[in-house]
Amino acid sequence: MAEYQIMVAPNGARRQRRDHPALPLSPAELAQEAADCHRAGAAALHLHVRDAQGRHSLDAGRYREAMAAVAEAAPEMAIQITTESAGIYTPDQQFACLQALRPAAASVSVREMAQAPEIATRAYALCAETGTQVQHILYGDSCVAQLQTWYRAGVIPDAMRDVIFVLGKYAPPVLAQPQDLSGFLSATRTMDLNWSLCAFGRQxxxxxxxxxxxxxNPRIGFENNVETPEGDPLATNAASVAALVTAASAAGHILRKG
Incomplete structure (x- = not known):
């Protein structure tokens, strides 16, 4: 038996309505999705915003609009922005997003920050100064090794121990399997991390x-998966959250909502 807390990732950077008709894109849609998912059991929202053409955006103004809408619709839900590049943004643009927003929480890809070590140093220092809760995105062993190097060098403050393990891939598609977790746990077993995971595909x-x-702690949502285990379309993000809560409860696990 374990206690856990759910974060929901309702849209991500790449999926479009052709991938799922209920994919939330606008601030109003994200706000409604946040409220529905909070009622279903999610405590936090991993927030992506889109531009006028529906493309991934790190625009601070768009973030502020969406964050305000979510805060009004689901005031008890924590909000985590992302600085993920999605192959569009450079590390200096990712840093600019953090600098403009100074958010309560943000996910930051170790692999992407490693492209510009001097900007990484500034980004982590800024987050330490502003109190931003950083969740380091780890895609595999090389990311774990980079994280360890930066802890030893003091680039990342020792207290920033939140990470998310990414199982599987969006492109090229690699479907996650439960056994994929063991490699991350083995690689990080001595690091005293507060870890979460997300998983691509119907498993x-x-x-x-x-x-x-x-x-x-699990992160669930249409960013990573739009199908049931049987391969049928999921109805909504909230339905996906609710199904996880039901399955976890059946296994004896205890949901922490706040």
Whole structure:
């Protein structure tokens, strides 16, 4: 039996309505989705915003609009922005997003920051100064090694111990499997991390249940998966959250909502 807390990632950077007709894109849609997912059991929202053409955006103004809408619709829900590049933004643009918003929480890709070490140093220092809760995105062993190097060098403050393990890939598509978690746990076993996981593809729920049992927190949502385990379309992000809560409860795990 384990306690866990859910973060929902309702849209991501790449999916469009052709991938799922209920994908939330506008601030109003994201706000409604946040409220629905909070009622279903999610405590936090991993927020992506889009530009006028529906493309991934790090625009501070668009973020502020969406954050305000979510805060009004789901005032008890924590909001985590992303600085992910999605192959569009450079590290200096990612830093500019952090600098403009100074958010309460942000996900930051170790792999992307490593492209510009001097900007990485400034970004982590800024987050330490502003109190931003950084969640380091880890895609594999090389990211873990980089994180360890930066802890030893003092680039990343020792207290910034939140990470998310990414199981599988969006492009080229690699479907996650529960056994994928073992490599991350082995690589990080001495690092004293507060870890979460997300998983691409229809085995998302099985992967997240394995993560909960191992002591991690799940991130679920259309960013990573739009299908049931049987391959049918999921109805909504909230339905996906609710199904995870039901399955985790059946396994004896305890949901922490706040």
């Amino acid at each position: 998302e729920r099985a992967c997240l249940l394995a993560g909960i049992a191992a002591g991690g």
